[in-house]
Amino acid sequence: MANDKNGWTRRQFVLSLGAAAIAAGCESKRRTSEARRFPNTFRWGCGSSAFQVEGALDVDGRGESIWDIFAKQNGRIKDGSIPSKTCNSYYRYREDVALISAANLNSYKFSISWPRVFPTGSGPLNERGMDYYDRLTDALLQRHITPYATLFHWDLPQRLYESGGWMSRDTGERFADYAVAVTRRLGDRLKNFITINEANVHMLLGHVVGNHAPGLHDAKLIGPVTHHLNLAQGRAIQAMRAQRSDLMIGVALALSPDRPEGGRIHLLNDIAALAFDEIWSGAFLDPLLKGKYPLAAEQMLADAVKAGDMSTIHQGCDFIGVNYYSPFYLKADFSGPTFLSPGETPAGVTQDASGREIDPSGLQEVLDRLTKDYGNPRLIVTENGCSDPLGDHAAIINDEFRIHYLSAHLRAVTQAMDNGSRVERFFVWSLLDNWEWDSGFTSKFGLVAQNVNAGERNPEEILCLVCRYRRNRTVTRLTVAPRKGGPKEVIMPTALITGGHAGIGFECAKQLASRSRYNLVLAGRSMERIEAAAQQLRTDYGIRVSTLKLDTSSLSSVRDAATKFRAMLDSGEVDSFEALLCNAGGYFGGPLSYSKDSYETTFATNCLGHFLLIELLTERMGDNGRIVFTASGTHDPDTADGKMVGIVAEPDAIALANDGRDGKKPLSAGKRYSTSKLCTILYAYELHRRLRRAGSSIASIAFDPGAVPETGLLRTMPKPVQWLAKTRFMKWIMKRVGVTQGSVSFSGASFAQVATDPTYRNGSGKYFQSNNGALSDRRSSRLSYDEQRALKLWNDSKTLVRLQPNEESVQLR
Numbered sequence: 001m002a003n004d005k006n007g008w009t010r011r012q013f014v015l016s017l018g019a020a021a022i023a024a025g026c027e028s029k030r031r032t033s034e035a036r037r038f039p040n041t042f043r044w045g046c047g048s049s050a051f052q053v054e055g056a057l058d059v060d061g062r063g064e065s066i067w068d069i070f071a072k073q074n075g076r077i078k079d080g081s082i083p084s085k086t087c088n089s090y091y092r093y094r095e096d097v098a099l100i101s102a103a104n105l106n107s108y109k110f111s112i113s114w115p116r117v118f119p120t121g122s123g124p125l126n127e128r129g130m131d132y133y134d135r136l137t138d139a140l141l142q143r144h145i146t147p148y149a150t151l152f153h154w155d156l157p158q159r160l161y162e163s164g165g166w167m168s169r170d171t172g173e174r175f176a177d178y179a180v181a182v183t184r185r186l187g188d189r190l191k192n193f194i195t196i197n198e199a200n201v202h203m204l205l206g207h208v209v210g211n212h213a214p215g216l217h218d219a220k221l222i223g224p225v226t227h228h229l230n231l232a233q234g235r236a237i238q239a240m241r242a243q244r245s246d247l248m249i250g251v252a253l254a255l256s257p258d259r260p261e262g263g264r265i266h267l268l269n270d271i272a273a274l275a276f277d278e279i280w281s282g283a284f285l286d287p288l289l290k291g292k293y294p295l296a297a298e299q300m301l302a303d304a305v306k307a308g309d310m311s312t313i314h315q316g317c318d319f320i321g322v323n324y325y326s327p328f329y330l331k332a333d334f335s336g337p338t339f340l341s342p343g344e345t346p347a348g349v350t351q352d353a354s355g356r357e358i359d360p361s362g363l364q365e366v367l368d369r370l371t372k373d374y375g376n377p378r379l380i381v382t383e384n385g386c387s388d389p390l391g392d393h394a395a396i397i398n399d400e401f402r403i404h405y406l407s408a409h410l411r412a413v414t415q416a417m418d419n420g421s422r423v424e425r426f427f428v429w430s431l432l433d434n435w436e437w438d439s440g441f442t443s444k445f446g447l448v449a450q451n452v453n454a455g456e457r458n459p460e461e462i463l464c465l466v467c468r469y470r471r472n473r474t475v476t477r478l479t480v481a482p483r484k485g486g487p488k489e490v491i492m493p494t495a496l497i498t499g500g501h502a503g504i505g506f507e508c509a510k511q512l513a514s515r516s517r518y519n520l521v522l523a524g525r526s527m528e529r530i531e532a533a534a535q536q537l538r539t540d541y542g543i544r545v546s547t548l549k550l551d552t553s554s555l556s557s558v559r560d561a562a563t564k565f566r567a568m569l570d571s572g573e574v575d576s577f578e579a580l581l582c583n584a585g586g587y588f589g590g591p592l593s594y595s596k597d598s599y600e601t602t603f604a605t606n607c608l609g610h611f612l613l614i615e616l617l618t619e620r621m622g623d624n625g626r627i628v629f630t631a632s633g634t635h636d637p638d639t640a641d642g643k644m645v646g647i648v649a650e651p652d653a654i655a656l657a658n659d660g661r662d663g664k665k666p667l668s669a670g671k672r673y674s675t676s677k678l679c680t681i682l683y684a685y686e687l688h689r690r691l692r693r694a695g696s697s698i699a700s701i702a703f704d705p706g707a708v709p710e711t712g713l714l715r716t717m718p719k720p721v722q723w724l725a726k727t728r729f730m731k732w733i734m735k736r737v738g739v740t741q742g743s744v745s746f747s748g749a750s751f752a753q754v755a756t757d758p759t760y761r762n763g764s765g766k767y768f769q770s771n772n773g774a775l776s777d778r779r780s781s782r783l784s785y786d787e788q789r790a791l792k793l794w795n796d797s798k799t800l801v802r803l804q805p806n807e808e809s810v811q812l813r
Ligand code: FCB
Pocket: 049, 052, 197, 198, 201, 254, 323, 383, 429, 436, 437, 445
């Protein structure tokens, strides 16, 4: 076995067999839909950058960069980390190369650290630093991996910054000298260069927004910094071409569709989006490829531009590198010097763990536009990838999310190619989980995972995408498997959600699928609607979604659904049952009615059905399980929500189930609804007490989504009232009187958070409220802490659902 010859272990062999073969998948002729459409000449790679992966910051004469300084400043990096080791690629580059090769990728985009090669940015070359890139280049070539070297990926030598940084024209001259030194030393073997990575990001985040190094915050810097970066690039391209004529030199820019907040009808925002686009994309692409600045940027740049500059910048290039992650949203804002500011991402869009909107169509839009507006240049997708949901539960090591993400973006590339774009290569960001700038180690983009928090690679923790082939060699599944012991199927947790097809239930389901990577079981009354929602979730998120017919107002329906669900667990259709979300709810209004079991319908739906479901399913939950009840604050006389609706009735199950019987005056619809909400909270507390008593660590939590016009109480109001509740004015009034504010999107997201976020594991027995999307732990009404009432409610509910001894959960006795 070849691997034995190389001294590889079994696990490395397994890795090499299976690893990350996005490339293999896509290059396996005629196989997947992507594969069919990528030509044989198309090439695949992955990327990294020096400061994010190398570590060894004070080794072999390396000088400091602006990021060394920035990372040490208090509060700059989300987790306070410094990448002193990170992936340790300075020492472990051979392993990196082996991984790339095992992953069947044939290109690698890395960056050269300017301060490693020129510790002060100029002066004598640091040979020991340069030697590293020499070794890396050779290691890649030995394995037939084409190196793409970026000369500047944001780590400007600190000394150069001190003498003016990109505010000074001189920095461009130093950059050209450095480019020449690299070309002389490596140009005989290294043929592909990217001059500057995302000059636009470095300009904006580093100098105007200030959340990247050097951390400046001054809109007046847009002009000089943009121009000097462009000038530096022009000088470097000139100088490198003068050294060698056989190089492929390109640029990589962060390109995105720049969209107006609120859509195109918002004229001012539309103008803001167009203006931003000129600064973000046009001010970097136009001078390089067309020899002039776009009109909107001209004025800002005028002071920096000197005679002859434009022809220095107008070098053209051999390819344009597109780094694409997500669209941007802009709005007009007259409070600042630029008259624009970032807009809100539309509600309900899917996001990765870094909060970036996932929209593959944006990639196609960018590629189409480059093709159309810039004379059909050669294009490379130099970065594209997603950040996994964070955390250490099973979901994160299952990579359906990433597979789905990449497949969708690859499809966007093929569509652009169909439209005539000359896309030649695709680099996934990134090879390894690494140090993600101001996010530190909290963001995980790697094809190969590692325990970045430990600052060291831990071979036991290295996970790799594994490509599975069916006999016909279709890629059926890319999954992540522990490197040790070969590719194991990693089990994703499952959440069962009642009423998960609409309103906050559906929004929550989307969040569970996209962020927390849960498989789902949607349970509801109308199979047609449930199926449609399930299909959408499957397609959008690539997760497993099963459906279950369930009418919580009917005890026989609950029993049937529970039996079916247990069968799903037994057969393996569903695994690792970790969350039960009791969300389906009865209508607030409407005349008094009785369920099939002849119990009052609101109480049967909101309370008895879920109570029975819990008794029947808790035994099947894992130790980390969570049961969450939606329970709006309408029951609580101490809050504005409660006051608006009225005082609740006694939470007496027998009385509530028989409301209006025997000629007695029924409760008002409002009281029925609110009292049932109080009961769900009492269930949540009582369930918590029982679970703890039994030594179980399952959490039982009550959750108030706030007032959501499309659900609960407001849903049954006349249409004009619902409409009014959505207006800003009404929201303002509601806020003034203290009504908790909800919306389908952020209440759904809060719901998912309570159900899965590790922070809420210890929230058992508590009541969390989402107000404007912010979750807080609050006391509910005094009544809901009454242990006697809770106990009675529980026992009476048992009687009402006619719980059989064999049905009763052992943990809940
Ligand atoms: C890009 C950067 C790269 C990495 C990815 C996630 O903007 O070029 O270094 O941070 O984003």
